[in-house]
Amino acid sequence: MGGQYKITGNKFPRMRRPRRHGRLVFLAVASVTVLGVIGWGTLQLIDAFTGGSQKAEAAGTRCARHADSASARPVRALPKPGQITVNVLNATPRGGLAKQTADELKKRGFRIGDVGNATGEFDKKVKGAGLLLGPASALDTSMPVLATQLSGAARRADARKGAAVDLIxxxxxxQLAAQQAADKALAALNAPRPAPTAAGKGC
Known part of the structure; x- marks a missing residue:
């Protein structure tokens, strides 16, 4: 070889490759990471096939018990029109309304009690379509059924004895609600309602 540097003799300098410590460290760290991921995944699979299924099964059991208790919960049956006695009282100056209304209610299956003018407490003092007046026990039994026949009627309880309800x-x-509309409202009133789901949250 020419130039400034010349190799003489029969011995040549040994060329050593640079040490690759960095690559070895990287490979070691990568191996440890892969092994850790594989181990974590294995634990997750074991939990999914054992503990996870047990949790799901337990949750399903709780939901089933809640559904059974909800279906077994007693529901108060509303009275039928034929079980409700209605006193029809006219608080307006228009004549004949009490008898006309009572006749129509009778056709629709209600039992009719007293028919006539309202007492001085209510005469010409009911501004709305009507007032349903009866014992406290009728507020969520007889009155809702009777209210299907006259939308917009107010409801009030008094201290009377007996179960009869006044339609003032x-x-x-x-006029009373149309027969078809009243029947539809009555059917909706008696339709079963879904049980509350607060206790079965997550089911």
């Missing part, structure tokens, strides 16, 4: 006709009264 007010100044805003025009």
């Amino acid at each position: 006709i007010g100044d805003g009264f025009k």
Whole structure:
């Protein structure tokens, strides 16, 4: 070889490759990471096939018990029109409304009690379509059924004895609800309602 540097003699300098410590460290760290991921994944699979299924099964059991208790919960049956006695009283100056309304309610299956003018406490003092007045026990039994026949009627309880309900006709009264609309409202009133799900949250 020419130039400034010349190799003489029969011995040549040994060329050593640079040490690759960095690559070895990287491979070691990568191996440890892969092994850790594989181990974590294995634990997750074991939990999924053992503990996870047990949790799901336990949750399903709780939901089933809640559904059974909800279906077994007693539901108060509303009375039928034939079980409700209605006193029809006219609080307006228009004549004949009490008898006309009572006749129509009788056709729809209700039992009719007293028919006539309202007492001085209510005469010409009911501004709406009507007022349903009866014992406290009728507020969520007889009154909702009777209210399907006259939308917009107010409801009030008094201290009377007996189960009869007064339908006091007010100044805003025009006529009873149409037969078809009243039947539809009555059917909706008696339709079963879904049980509350607060206790079964997560089911």
